[in-house]
Amino acid sequence: METLDFGPGETIIKNGEKGKYVYIIKSGNVKSKLGLYECTLSDKEPDVFGIEALIGEAYTETCTAVSEVKVIKCEVEEYMEIYAKTDVGKKALESFMKRTAKALGWI
Numbered sequence: 001m002e003t004l005d006f007g008p009g010e011t012i013i014k015n016g017e018k019g020k021y022v023y024i025i026k027s028g029n030v031k032s033k034l035g036l037y038e039c040t041l042s043d044k045e046p047d048v049f050g051i052e053a054l055i056g057e058a059y060t061e062t063c064t065a066v067s068e069v070k071v072i073k074c075e076v077e078e079y080m081e082i083y084a085k086t087d088v089g090k091k092a093l094e095s096f097m098k099r100t101a102k103a104l105g106w107i
Contacts, residue, residue, distance in 0.1 A: 001078045006065035012049075015062045019053035022079040024088065028069030034061045037103035041095075048092030054079070060100070 003026060006012055012023060012030065025048070030041045032049060041047035041063070049063050053076050074083070083089045101107045 001072060001074050001082075004071050004073050006069045006071070008065055008067055010065045010069075012063045012065060012069075012071065013059045013061065015059055017059050019050060019057055019059050020076075021050055022048060022053050022074045022076065022083075022092075023050045023063070024048050024072040024074065024083070024092075026070040026072055029066040030069055030071075031064045031066050032061045032099060033064070034099055034103040037099065039099060039102075040066060045091055045095065046088060047095055048083075048088065049096070051092055051096050 013019075015033075025041055025043045025046050027043045030047070030049065032039050032041050041049060049061060050059060052059050079089075083092075098107070
């Protein structure tokens with residue numbers, strides 16, 4: 001697990017890349033783009049992205065720093081051990097499912 005810094009406009013993960021890490025926003029805002037759907041993720045929840053890594057799949061979102069951003073980059077095992085059974089893990093799954101449903105036009 002490590003903390004990474006990104007500047008405005010920097011891509012953190014890209015749609016189609018093999019998912020290796022899960023990211024938790026520590027500070028700042030991140031734009032998530034899934035198909036034509038875009039939303040802003042922030043440190044207020046805290047938001048998580050890259051959860052496709054949990055099942056060994058490619059990322060479905062492209063996530064870009066909107067502002068100065070700090071993220072916690074977790075290996076799958078670290079995420080499962082530390083965060084998966086907490087509110088962070090529950091909110092991460094809920095947020096990802098909501099973003100995906102909106103991108104597919106289900107809600």
